[in-house]
Amino acid sequence: MSEGLKAARVARGSQEWFVRAIERYARQHMLEVASTASLRVYVSEWENGKRPISERYAGIIRGVLGITNDELFGRPQAPTGPPQLVGGYDDLVNRIDSAKNVSLTMVKTFMDQTELLRTVDRQMGAAHLVDQMTGHLATLEDALTFAVLPETRRPVARALAGAATLAAWQALDVGAVERAWRHYELGKRAAQEANEPMYLVHAMAEQAYVLCDAGRTELAVQLVQDAKLTGGTKLSPRLEAWLHAAEAEICAKAGLPDECHRLLDQAAACLPDGEEARDPDMLSIFLNSGHLARWRGNALALIGDDDAVSSLYVALDAMDPTFIRAESGLRCDLAQAHLARGEFGQAQEHLQQARLLAGRTGSVRRRRRIEQISGQL
Structure with missing residues (x-):
């Protein structure tokens, strides 16, 4: 029985959505799958443990849901470490x-x-x-x-x-x-x-988002602050600005508006001038004034600050169209900001765009936020 399949599917959509996603994946990769009617039966039987998932369909499901075999079949994950010696x-x-x-x-x-x-x-x-x-x-x-x-x-x-x-x-x-x-x-x-202290600091600060999403915002703030102390003076200016912005966002989620404003100002002060976004010393960091405007709007929207809307529209105009997931998040931020101002029609419009973009990337994290904002409309 696949204990992990149903939970992963429910996080993304209905059984009908799953069937269509399997068909779409199969077409894109030139794979043969059963008819739509048969797939509906398969999905129901897979989720109820009445039909084993073949390796062929397991490969398709992994690609559709973005899960590993262990997560699909509900096997416990072994602690990460060196493999057993041959x-x-x-x-x-x-x-x-x-x-x-x-x-x-x-x-x-x-x-x-x-x-x-x-x-x-x-x-x-x-x-x-x-x-x-x-x-x-x-x-x-x-x-x-x-x-x-x-x-x-x-x-x-x-x-x-x-x-x-x-x-x-x-x-x-x-x-x-x-x-x-x-x-x-x-x-x-x-x-x-x-x-490599910069790689360590970056991993620590991103890990704080796991705690934040789990509702442990105070612990998340402490972790990102510890990351900054760990880096000390060994950080590039762009990474330092990124850390301030990350802490600002997490402080916004923790209900600390004054700290959020202070950290956003620090991020702007640290950020190098110019349109270049990528940090040559830390290739996973993309941050320029346009990105920071988006991040500022995100944080301000979370604390209900009226300045969020103008920052977010500046970021939308400057956004790289290839950053699909980032645009989905920006649209969520705009929906949140318009909602805080009682502008429900505009909030709904951006939320619909966010939903379409999240569907393209299969982002469960984004989908959860969209549903959370939808519940406020």
């Missing part, structure tokens, strides 16, 4: 020798793969990437496990830190919160081994 010294030595030959070129390949997954995630959402990201992390973990000397381990650990943090954010987006937490822990360990 039997025999010959095999072990072969693995160590292979890891020793991991060159800087190979590390760059790992980083390029992470970058590709980040780009696809930004445009299409995380759900379709679960198998690719699982395999990518396994390859990096394997390379690190059998690497011996620091000059080999550190570059691989750095690549793993970036990939694990991206995987964690993707897992959080599709509603797999335990997987997200474990990936953040993996990213933090890898960053510490690589002696």
Whole structure:
């Protein structure tokens, strides 16, 4: 019986939505599936434990729902750590020798793969990437496990830190919160081994969002503050601005409006001038004045500040059209801001746009927020 299937499906939509999503995925990947009528029966029987899920359909379901096999079949997740060693010294030595030959070129390949997954995630959402990201992390973990000397381990650990943090954010987006937490822990360990404080700080601050989404906003504030202390003076200006903005958003959710305003001002003061958004020292950070305007509007909307609307429209005009998930969030922010002003028609219009965009990316996290705002209209 698939204990995880029904919970994952309910978080995203109805059984009819699921059937249509399976058909759409099959068409996109040129796969054969049963008729619509048969799929309706299959879905009901899968969720009730009356029909086993074949490997062929399991692959489709993973791509549609963005869950792993363990999450699909309800198997307990083993703690993250090095895999069991293969039997025999010959095999072990072969693995160590292979890891020793991991060159800087190979590390760059790992980083390029992470970058590709980040780009696809930004445009299409995380759900379709679960198998690719699982395999990518396994390859990096394997390379690190059998690497011996620091000059080999550190570059691989750095690549793993970036990939694990991206995987964690993707897992959080599709509603797999335990997987997200474990990936953040993996990213933090890898960053510490690589002696990369910026990667460690970034993973800690993003992990605070898991606590925030779970309703532990005070603990989330403490974690992001601890991240800033951990980074100290070793942070790039753009990452420092990002941390201030992240803390501002979490303070807004914790009901601390004065702190929110103060931190937003600090973020603006730290942010480098110019249109460049990407931090060359921390490739997962995208932040310029346009992004910060969106973030400011998001935080102000959460505390019901009337200035939120103007900031959000400035951000909407400047938004990169390839940031699909980000636009969905911005539309949610606009809906929240208009709702606070009693402008229900405009709130409904932006919420509808947010729903359409969230449907394209399969974002469970965004869907939850949309439903929360819808309940206030």
